[in-house]
Amino acid sequence: MYKSISLEIFVENTWSDLGEVEILESQVNDGYKAKGNFQYDLEYLDKHESQLFTNGIYAASVRYPLNFGYISEESWPAFLLDLLPTGAARINWLRRLDLKDGPTADFELLAKGAINPPGNIRVKFEGDLFSKLGNHPGFDYKEVTGRGVDFIEYAENLGAVVSGTSGAQGVAPKFLLSEDVLGNWHGDGAIADKTVKKNWLVKFPRGKKKRDYQILKSEGIYYEVARDLGIKVCGPLKWDNDTLFIPRFDREKDKNGNLIRKGLESLISAMGISEYGVSKKNEDYLTVLHKYCSDPSRDIKEFVFRDFLNVIMGNTDNHGRNTALLKSENKIEISPLFDFAPMVLDDTGIPRATKWKNETSHIPNFQSIHQALRSVDLSEDEIILFLKESFEKLEGIRERLKNKGMEEDILDFVTRKYDDFMTHYQTYLSSL
Numbered sequence: 001m002y003k004s005i006s007l008e009i010f011v012e013n014t015w016s017d018l019g020e021v022e023i024l025e026s027q028v029n030d031g032y033k034a035k036g037n038f039q040y041d042l043e044y045l046d047k048h049e050s051q052l053f054t055n056g057i058y059a060a061s062v063r064y065p066l067n068f069g070y071i072s073e074e075s076w077p078a079f080l081l082d083l084l085p086t087g088a089a090r091i092n093w094l095r096r097l098d099l100k101d102g103p104t105a106d107f108e109l110l111a112k113g114a115i116n117p118p119g120n121i122r123v124k125f126e127g128d129l130f131s132k133l134g135n136h137p138g139f140d141y142k143e144v145t146g147r148g149v150d151f152i153e154y155a156e157n158l159g160a161v162v163s164g165t166s167g168a169q170g171v172a173p174k175f176l177l178s179e180d181v182l183g184n185w186h187g188d189g190a191i192a193d194k195t196v197k198k199n200w201l202v203k204f205p206r207g208k209k210k211r212d213y214q215i216l217k218s219e220g221i222y223y224e225v226a227r228d229l230g231i232k233v234c235g236p237l238k239w240d241n242d243t244l245f246i247p248r249f250d251r252e253k254d255k256n257g258n259l260i261r262k263g264l265e266s267l268i269s270a271m272g273i274s275e276y277g278v279s280k281k282n283e284d285y286l287t288v289l290h291k292y293c294s295d296p297s298r299d300i301k302e303f304v305f306r307d308f309l310n311v312i313m314g315n316t317d318n319h320g321r322n323t324a325l326l327k328s329e330n331k332i333e334i335s336p337l338f339d340f341a342p343m344v345l346d347d348t349g350i351p352r353a354t355k356w357k358n359e360t361s362h363i364p365n366f367q368s369i370h371q372a373l374r375s376v377d378l379s380e381d382e383i384i385l386f387l388k389e390s391f392e393k394l395e396g397i398r399e400r401l402k403n404k405g406m407e408e409d410i411l412d413f414v415t416r417k418y419d420d421f422m423t424h425y426q427t428y429l430s431s432l
């Protein structure tokens, strides 16, 4: 016997039934470790016949091209773990649904809490979540920044729809908010698409220590430095009243004013891993990008360059759920940068999550990176050019950070791997 959950997908300007997930009932209390199946909705397949066997924006996962088959897995299909509330959102949903934490809660959390995650897939919601649509006038910007992390509770008490706000995963408390054309703010999903001006991910510090504030404030600075270095970064961020406002890259208004939702899938999901906190190597991620991206060599180079920045700017939290694939019509690409911050500052001591197969004390062996790039089909000339150009871009990183407002008392600490990294890098370039 199975327990089932219906999924919906947003393609061609509308939500459609995507398919059914079935979880083996006798194992349901094992949470995401329970056996699970997935099958595409037959009407959906008929309607999108021209997309059969494609694995982009129309698919549940890059691993499951549209097909009539029955997909059977030993645990939950991995893409569901991208939808399941985690971190601060999980705590929020456990409270709201009055559930005790543990694997026994996973199924309910997915069924009821995955109703509005980033990306274009959601769990179908049968209740009256959005029935108050349009009833609340929204809040002004000052009410959002003034209340900080208590904003949602405040909004809920005033009768606003807030169920769509805690869809994003991750440890830091955060809300998904929509700004309307009049400049008022709402919980995501509480207003009609046509009235949305911009969608935001509003992020708060992980804790109450000074360091937590410094990390989040620096996150805004880090994105700007990355942008100047040619990395894909979402629109300008705003730091205000200890709150970071991040524009959403999975939402876009098209030229007719329609709100487009892009697909989003973590690299861990793309690898088919139904687990959290797994430890993989950067080479494994290169293989995933090579397999699924529309322009693999471009995205592979971007990924490697991002990891160089991780090392020299002290972002140790570079796990495979902090990089994703973004899917739009006819395209799968590495998503814009997210969760890029000086995590070495975190008091809990976050070790570097993803390493190269061959690295010592955060400093990679450049020759083996060179070989790894060869094995994902980059040409010798392209690799050498990439390595040389990247080196030049990395020089002067401290000045760049300082110029963007990085506080001097933490600058040396977060960039403490820089000298060693650049020395090894230079030595390798000289040997070419």
Ligand SMILES: Nc1ncnc2c1ncn2[C@@H]1O[C@H](COP(=O)(O)OP(=O)(O)O)[C@@H](O)[C@H]1O
Residues within 6 Å of the ligand: 087, 118, 168, 169, 170, 171, 172, 173, 201, 234, 246, 247, 248, 249, 250, 264, 321, 322, 324, 338, 339, 340
């Ligand atoms: N700009 C953005 N647009 C859309 N989705 C985003 C954006 N930034 C982050 N996300 C999604 O939200 C999740 C949580 O954000 P993240 O910055 O990783 O928070 P945390 O520091 O708590 O891990 C990410 O895993 C990603 O799926």
Ligand SMILES: [Mg+2]
Residues within 6 Å of the ligand: 169, 170, 171, 321, 322, 339
């Ligand atoms: Mg994260």
